[in-house]
Each structure stands twice: as structure tokens, then as C-alpha cells.
Amino acid sequence: MNEGKSGTHIRVRRSGSASNWSRRKVVVTGAGGFIGSHLVSLLLSEGADVTAFVRYNSRGEKGLLRYVPVDGPGTLSVVAGDIRDGRAVRELVRGAETVFHLAALIGIPYSYANPTDVVTTNVLGTLNVLNAALDEGRPRVIHTSTSEAYGTAQYVPIDELHPLVGQSPYSASKIGADKLAESYYRSFGLEVTTVRPFNAYGPRQSARGVIPTIISQALSGDAIRLGATDTRRDFTFVEDTARGFLLAAQSEAAIGDVVNVGSGTEITVGAVVDEVCRIVGREPVVELDEKRLRPSGSEVERLLCDRRKAKGLMGWAPAVGFAEGLRRTVDWVATHPDMYPTYAYAV
Secondary structure, three states: OEOOOOOOOOOOOOOOOOOOOOOOEEEEEOOOOHHHHHHHHHHHHOOOEEEEEEEOOOOOOOHHHHHOOOOOOOEEEEEEEOOOOHHHHHHHHOOOOEEEEOOOOOOHHHHHHOHHHHHHHHHHHHHHHHHHHHHOOOOEEEEEOOHHHHOOOOOOOEOOOOOOOOOOHHHHHHHHHHHHHHHHHHHHOOOEEEEEEOOEEOOOOOOOOHHHHHHHHHHHOOEEEEOOOOOEEOOEEHHHHHHHHHHHHHOOOOOOEEEEEOOOOOEEHHHHHHHHHHHHOOOOEEEEOHHHOOOOOOOOOEOOEOOHHHHHHHOOOOOOOHHHHHHHHHHHHHHOHHHOOOOOOOO
């Protein structure tokens, strides 16, 4: 894709406008996940007809879609399957106008223990989506990357020209998936945009995320057990992240491109602890939990987004400040304690 480098770029003229989502047929893979469920909420509020793809399980669980209101102008159909099943993905994509591809295994600690599972899901799954789009009407594809693909910042703010560094099997798998998406744009003219979110946070995030981990422990324990607290992150409220996906799909200029979606501000994990403690009115001690540390050479020390391209290509900028987003997240965790076992390490 066009990350500022030279190359041949194929532009396909599209009829109509994606800015009106009413009755548009949209597929969201990974719809039961954190960002995916918020994207589904946004699409439904815009009137889209959404097919939400979730990982099959025998209990019929829909993940975080259980928190998505379905009384808006849009319609929701939930399909269960496996993103690694090419035939299932082809049937899913058939008739869609836009495909938001968010399905992935995202746990970095999990990727150390189970890299094969992570690579086959994230790389083969993306390949299946791209092939299905080619075979089934060539819908617009919005592919999900991650700021982890950059590794530790070699300069800040991080723009889309920053080198890609696989510091974990997870980030390496996403780099591979990103390059597949790039190749399908360059080789076949498939209309693909890669959105590269920085650290999304907010209501519904699992206990795997550092912010809900801090909040749940601050609310209910005498200690906050963490790994590294001096790492710096660019935390972006999840509703802003979801809106970035929507705007990417509406932007003709973003076709064939990679676009960062991040707040453009950074904060250490330790400072997040201080802010959470201020909000909840408690001061538990902070303890090092060594099992939460990444292997040497794998920790991403600093992420800070350059969001100028997102502003220029699709008019995106964050709307929710960190203090407000953190308050909303504290409220969510406080009212959903069943989702957040206090000291369990969510891999």
C-alpha cells in the first residue's frame, strides 16, 4: 500500500457514496471483540445492514455483541464460523459492499506460547478475506493492523513510513497480514485500506488490556500488580477508533493506503495508575508481577501516533480526551465486575 513509497497504484472509480450507510450491506469480522463490537454499534446507529462474524463455539456465545443495542435503524445478523475456513468466509462476504476485517488473535503473551495458532488465524484468515473479496464482487475491504507492528518507536511521532518491526509473534503475524493486504491492492486492484490503531481502550475491553487491569485492581484490591510501568503508550478511546474505521471506508483517498488512528499523545503506564487512583479515590500499592513482563527484546517501550494522514485523508481526529475516556472506562469496569477477576492474569 501507499505508505509514502514509490510504486504503481491502481485506483478504481466507485459509484455512489459510502457516507450514507443506510441499508448498506456490511460485514464485520471479529465482531464479538472489543473494537469490533463498538464498530457494529456505530454501523447500526448509521442504519447499515450488518452481518457480524464471530468465532463459533458450542454455547452460542456472541462475545461482546451481547452488549450491543439492536433497536437502532440498522439490522444485525450474527454468523458463527472460523476465519481460517476459506469457504465460510467466501459465503460470508457474498453480496457485501464493505468488509471490515477485525478478526484476529491479539494476545501478545498468548503469541509467545501459541505462535502457530496466532499466525494461521491472523495471516491465513486475512488471506481468506482478501480472496473472498476478489471472488465475491470485490467489496471495499478495511483491514485492521496494529501499532505493535512498528515495535519500539525509532522516532516520534510515529508516521506510516516508520519501519515495521516484529517484536512479538503477534506483531509479526500482523505485519504479514498487512503485507498481504498491500499485495492484493497492488497486484489485483482490490480496494483495500489498512487502519493501524494505536492502543484502544474503553468500555467492554477485556481484562487482557492494561487499563481495565489497573482499574479492576484499584477498585477492589490493596495492590496493583503489573509488569513494566515505564512504557509509554498512545491510548485512544474505542469510540474514536471505531469512527476511524468508518471514515476510512468512506474515503476514496485512503484506498490503497495505510492510516494510523491514534490520539497523538502519550502517557506512561505508571501515570495511568496515578490517574485511575485519583478517579476511584484509592491508593493501593503498585507491585511488580514478573510473569506480566515481556521477554527481553520483545517489550515495545514507546508508541506515539502521528495522526496527520488520518486528518488529511479522511478527516479523522479524536473527540474523547483521555480523562473523560478513563472515567467512562472506570464506570464500565465498576458495573461489570464479573468480567474482571481482580488478580487473574488474562493472557
